[in-house]
Amino acid sequence: MPKIGWLRLPLTLTYLFLYTPIVVLVIMSFNASKTPFVWKGFSTRWYTELFQDDLIRQGFINTMIVAVSATILATILGTLLAIGISRYFRSAILEAYALAPAIIPDLALAIGLLAFFSLMGVTLSLVSVLLSHVVFGMAFVAAVVIARMGQTDSSLEEASRDLGGNALTTFFKITLPSLAPGIIAGALLVFTLSLDEFVVAYFTNGPATPTLPIVIYSMVRFGVTPEINALAALLLLVSFTFVISAQRITRLTDSV
Amino acid sequence: MSTSTKTRTNGGRGASRRRALRARAIFAGPGLLYITAFMSIPLILIFVYSFFTRGRFGGVVWEFTSQNYSRLFESVYVNVFVSSIAIAGTTTLLALLLGYPTAYAITRLSPKWRTIALVLVVLPFWTNFLIRTYAWIILLNSEGPVNSGLLSLGIIGAPLGLLYTPGAVIVGLLYAYLPLVVLPIYASLERADRQLLEAASNLGANRFRAFFDVTLPLSLPGAMIGAIFVFVPSLGNFVVPELLGGGKTVMVGNLIRDQFLEARDWPFGAVIALSVVALLVILFAIQAAIARRINGKAVTRA
Numbered sequence: 001m002p003k004i005g006w007l008r009l010p011l012t013l014t015y016l017f018l019y020t021p022i023v024v025l026v027i028m029s030f031n032a033s034k035t036p037f038v039w040k041g042f043s044t045r046w047y048t049e050l051f052q053d054d055l056i057r058q059g060f061i062n063t064m065i066v067a068v069s070a071t072i073l074a075t076i077l078g079t080l081l082a083i084g085i086s087r088y089f090r091s092a093i094l095e096a097y098a099l100a101p102a103i104i105p106d107l108a109l110a111i112g113l114l115a116f117f118s119l120m121g122v123t124l125s126l127v128s129v130l131l132s133h134v135v136f137g138m139a140f141v142a143a144v145v146i147a148r149m150g151q152t153d154s155s156l157e158e159a160s161r162d163l164g165g166n167a168l169t170t171f172f173k174i175t176l177p178s179l180a181p182g183i184i185a186g187a188l189l190v191f192t193l194s195l196d197e198f199v200v201a202y203f204t205n206g207p208a209t210p211t212l213p214i215v216i217y218s219m220v221r222f223g224v225t226p227e228i229n230a231l232a233a234l235l236l237l238v239s240f241t242f243v244i245s246a247q248r249i250t251r252l253t254d255s256v
Numbered sequence: 257m258s259t260s261t262k263t264r265t266n267g268g269r270g271a272s273r274r275r276a277l278r279a280r281a282i283f284a285g286p287g288l289l290y291i292t293a294f295m296s297i298p299l300i301l302i303f304v305y306s307f308f309t310r311g312r313f314g315g316v317v318w319e320f321t322s323q324n325y326s327r328l329f330e331s332v333y334v335n336v337f338v339s340s341i342a343i344a345g346t347t348t349l350l351a352l353l354l355g356y357p358t359a360y361a362i363t364r365l366s367p368k369w370r371t372i373a374l375v376l377v378v379l380p381f382w383t384n385f386l387i388r389t390y391a392w393i394i395l396l397n398s399e400g401p402v403n404s405g406l407l408s409l410g411i412i413g414a415p416l417g418l419l420y421t422p423g424a425v426i427v428g429l430l431y432a433y434l435p436l437v438v439l440p441i442y443a444s445l446e447r448a449d450r451q452l453l454e455a456a457s458n459l460g461a462n463r464f465r466a467f468f469d470v471t472l473p474l475s476l477p478g479a480m481i482g483a484i485f486v487f488v489p490s491l492g493n494f495v496v497p498e499l500l501g502g503g504k505t506v507m508v509g510n511l512i513r514d515q516f517l518e519a520r521d522w523p524f525g526a527v528i529a530l531s532v533v534a535l536l537v538i539l540f541a542i543q544a545a546i547a548r549r550i551n552g553k554a555v556t557r558a
Contacts, residue, residue: 004364010357011373017354018380018434021391024401028394038399077287084284088276098287101295105536107492107509108529111516112298115305115526118315135294138287167279189382196384198495203516216386220499224393232387239383247375 022236029229046230053227059215066126066201066211067194070133075187077134078141082182083175085142086149095146102139109136110203117204124206132204133194140193141186148182148250185246192242196235299533306526314520324527333511333528340507343422344490347429348437351486352479354430355437362438363445374442381435389499392428393419396500420502428496433489437482444478445471477547484543488536492529508532 004011029047033040050056085095101109113132114124122128156178160170176183198213205214212235219228306324308316327333362373380388395402396418403415418424448471494509508528515525 004361007357007361007364010354011361014354014358014434014438015376017431018377021388021395021431022380022383024395025387025391035399077290080283081287084280084282084287087283088280089284094284094288098284098291101291104295104299105489105492105529105532107494107512108299108302108533109295111512111522111525111529112302113294114516115301115315115522116294116298119301131294135291138290142287167275192382196382198384198386213384213386216384216390217495220386220390220393224390228387228390229394232384232390235384235387240379243379243382244375251371 025229026233026236029226029233031226031229034226046226047234050227050230050234055210055215056212056227056231059210059212062126062209063195063212066130066133067191069130070137070194071187071191073130073134074137074190075141075183078138078186078190079145079179079183081138082142082145082149083179086146087154098142099139101136102143106136106199110200113200114203124204126205126209126211128204128206129201129211132200133190133197136200137190137193140189141183144186144189144250145179145182148179152178181249185250188242188246188249192239192246196239302526302529305523306530308523310521310523312520314516314522316523321523324523327524328527328531336506336511337508339505340491343425343505343507344429344487347426347433347490348483348487350426350430351434351437352483355434355482356441356475356479359438359441359445362442374439377435377438380431385432386495386499388431389428389496392424392431392500396424396427419500420504422501422505424500425497425505425507428500429486429490429493432493432496433486436485436489437479440478440481440485441475442478444475444481448474473550476550477543480543480546484536484539488532488539491535492532 028039030042030044031039032043032045081098085091085098109132113128117124117128157170157174160174161167165173196213197211198217201211202214202217205211210218216228216231219225305316307320307322309319309321311317358377362370362377365373394400397403398415398417398419402418403412406412407415491507492509492512493507494513497503497505497507497510512525512528512532515521515528519525
């Protein structure tokens with residue numbers, strides 16, 4: 001490691017600040033005590049209770065339905081959009097438009113969608129959450145795939161076309177495989193985003209089908225139970241795994 | 257011979273243009289339509305709603321009014337804006353004070369460590385936001401680790417009321433958005449031409465002068481992007497003020513949420529939300545203007 005001198009101080013402070021709460025949360029999830037603040041010995045009791053909680057289980061099922069469908073739709077739409085923009089349009093304005101859903105404040109998007117669904121007479125349900133998650137999910141996939149396209153060159157596609165391959169063959173045999181790492185990384189990120197997304201879901205969801213973050217919100221709002229610590233630890237594990245995988249997939253192939 | 261070649265290329269060009277148009281429609285069409293339907297139209301709708309009269313159970317009655325905008329200047333709402341800006345501003349300042357040297361430190365690491373350091377900065381950002389906020393309820397609670405740590409060290413005699421204060425809100429917001437300030441600063445420091453730095457030191461500038469005359473100005477656009485990424489979402493965040501501020505600290509985000517889900521005054525909620533979006537656009541415009549000036553200067557100087 002090169003000498004960074006006094007810069008070690010802010011670097012250490014930042015990582016301590018970012019990771020202390022996470023570490024404390026994980027430790028507390030194994031706490032036998034009923035008050036989630038005071039340590040009373042090791043126990044996996046809250047993990048067991050977590051799996052018996054109907055509200056959490058239903059929230060988890062709802063979230064999985066949304067996250068899996070949103071990932072599939074956003075990955076297909078976002079990949080096509082990325083190819084369309086960087087191969088056929090090459091327009092900075094359109095690229096900004098495609099990435100805008102990832103940048104605009106989530107609260108603005110959330111109230112806009114609420115107003116839109118209510119004007120259209122759409123009953124709020126998991127479907128409206130899904131439709132909403134796809135719009136910013138797609139932007140994230142497009143961003144990752146566009147970045148990937150910047151690294152691959154289009155000469156192979158041209159060669160395939162010159163050799164008489166039709167558009168469909170070229171797309172499935174050449175374009176898609178070369179973009180695969182970007183597409184997979186994008187899909188993993190959308191899944192993580194959708195799984196954890198609260199603000200947009202809070203505004204576009206029906207009362208009968210709360211997603212997991214909405215369940216967590218009402219639990220945290222009306223008091224703290226140690227079950228949340230266990231749930232938190234599990235969700236952190238899922239997010240970390242997915243994001244690190246996404247990072248590794250794009251980086252592993254970068255060196256090839 | 258030459259004419260036939262000409263017609264063939266013409267015909268070929270026409271066909272390939274048609275093909276390109278069709279490819280554009282097939283690839284980019286669905287996505288662009290989707291974004292238009294589920295982002296642009298909803299945002300336009302919010303803009304339209306802001307000029308009409310509130311419906312009784314949300315929604316609007318189609319009677320034109322400019323009252324929603326004049327209400328924004330009532331002292332209740334002005335006060336919320338002022339205190340929100342103070343809290344978001346403090347958060348932004350702290351984020352820059354911690355984020356800038358962190359980003360600078362990361363650029364000085366070896367490439368392998370740099371990637372690890374960056375991933376570690378971004379990782380918490382991808383985790384559940386509610387859970388990250390919840391973690392601070394545990395940490396700052398009167399029986400929590402921070403208080404018991406300070407008590408056992410004898411620094412304090414009685415538990416401090418850390419939770420449900422504006423300070424707790426600032427810590428929660430800083431925790432939520434710190435990764436967003438490190439990344440753009442890192443990117444701009446990386447881009448800041450190393451040669452420019454070397455030139456400065458070759459010309460006899462010491463390390464401090466080189467930093468203040470060359471590195472700092474060149475990284476300013478990135479620092480401003482980072483500041484906007486902290487400041488604007490902090491204004492619009494309603495979860496942290498509620499969970500860590502105990503509902504005592506009302507921010508612009510809480511105001512918007514309440515207008516939509518409790519007061520059912522959608523047009524006024526739309527006006528408040530639009531003012532946040534307008535602020536975002538204005539700040540980005542200022543950032544772009546300053547970035548252009550700085551980059552222009554760097555080019556002419558080089």
